[in-house]
Amino acid sequence: MKTKLFLISGTFSAALLLAGCSTPPPQNSSNLCDIFKEHRAWYKAAANTRDKWGVPIHVPMSMMFQESSFRHNARPPMRYFLGFIPYGRASSAYGYSQAKTETWADYQRETNRRFASRGNFADAIDFMGWYMDKTYRINGVSKWDAYNQYLNYHEGWGGFQRGTYRNKTWLISVARRVDDRAQMYATQLASCEKELQRGWFRRLIGF
Template sequence: MKMNKLGLVGLALLLTGCATPPPKDPENLCNIFKENRSWYKAAKNTEQKWGVPVHVPMAMMYQESSFRHNARPPMRYFLGFIPYGRASTAYGYAQAKTMTWDDYVRENNRSWARRSNFADAHDFMGWFIYKSHQVNGVSKWDAYGQYLNYHEGWGGYRNKSYNAKPWLIQVSRRVDDRSKRYAAQYRQCQKDLDRSWLWRLFFG
C-alpha cells in the first residue's frame, strides 16, 4: 500500500516530535532535570550502575552536544563548496564515535542502544568514565581528567597527547568548572528531584 503525501508528512512530524529538544536552561542542572524528569531517571540509573556522579557526565554532554540528540561534527568542504565528509563519526548526545560506541554495545550486550537516545548516551558516558577510572586511574569525580580521556582516548591520555593541544586543556577546564557548578546546583534540588511522583502530584 502506497502512503500519500499527507501521510508521509504526518509520519515525518511524528518522528520529529519524538526527539526531545535541548533544555531551555542548560546552565542549571536542576532546571534541566525538572524539565525532563526522564533524564534524571537516566542519570540516576547511570550513577547506580557505574558509580558515576550525576554532574560529571552531564557537564561532559553539555560540552559535546549542547544536549542535541542529533549533534555531529560539521561537514568538511573541498574548495569551500564540495562536501567530502565529516571530521569524525561522532554522533548524538554524547558525540560517541562509531568504533567506541560499538565497543560499548558489544561489552554490555546493548544492540538496541542508540546514540540519539538520551538514556543510552548517558549510560555510554557512565561506562566510559568507569573505564577511564579502571584503565588510567582517573577519579570518576574528576571532570577535567575524565574529559581529557574522553577526547583523547585511554592511550592518548596515557601518552599525554593533550599537552600538545592547549585549546583542549582550556576546554577541559571549562568542563570541570561546569561540573562543579552543576554539583553545587544539584545539592540544592536533589531532595526534591528524588521525591516520588505521587508527592509531586499533591504537593509539587
C-alpha cells in the same frame, strides 16, 4: 479488529520512540536543576547511570553539554573542498555523547546492549558512565575528576597515556571549562535533588 488494534498500538509505540529520541535541548543548560525539571526522565536516567557505574551525575552531564549541548542529533560539521564541495565529516561522532561509531560498537558489545541508540539520552549517558568507569580502571582517573575524565574522553585512553593533550592548549582550556561546569552543576543538584527524587504523585499533592 485485533489487527487494527495491533497496528494502532505499534504506530503509537513508534511515535513515542521517535518523540523520546527527538527531545529538544533544555531551555536553560546553565542550571542542572532546571534541566532535570524540564526533562524529568533525564534525571532518572542519570541517577541509574550513577548507581550502575559509580559516576557522580554532574560529571557526565557537564561532559555531555560540552560535547553536544544536549542535542540528540549533534555531529561534527561537514568539511568542504574549495569551500563548497562536501567531502565528509571530521569523525563519526554522533548524538548526545558524541560517541564515535567504533567506540559505540565496543560499548554495545561489552554491555550486551545492541539496540542502544546514540540519539537516546538514557543510552548516551549510560555509555558515558561505561566510558568513565573504564577510564578509572585503565588510567586510574577518579570518576569525580571532570578535568582528566574529559581529557580521556576526548583523546582516548591511549592518547591520555601518551599525553597527546599537553600541546593542545585549546583542549586544556575546554577541559577546565568542563570541570568548572561540573562543579557548578554539583552545587545546583545538591539544592534540588530531594525534590527530583519525589514521584509525580507526591509532587502533585505537594508532599
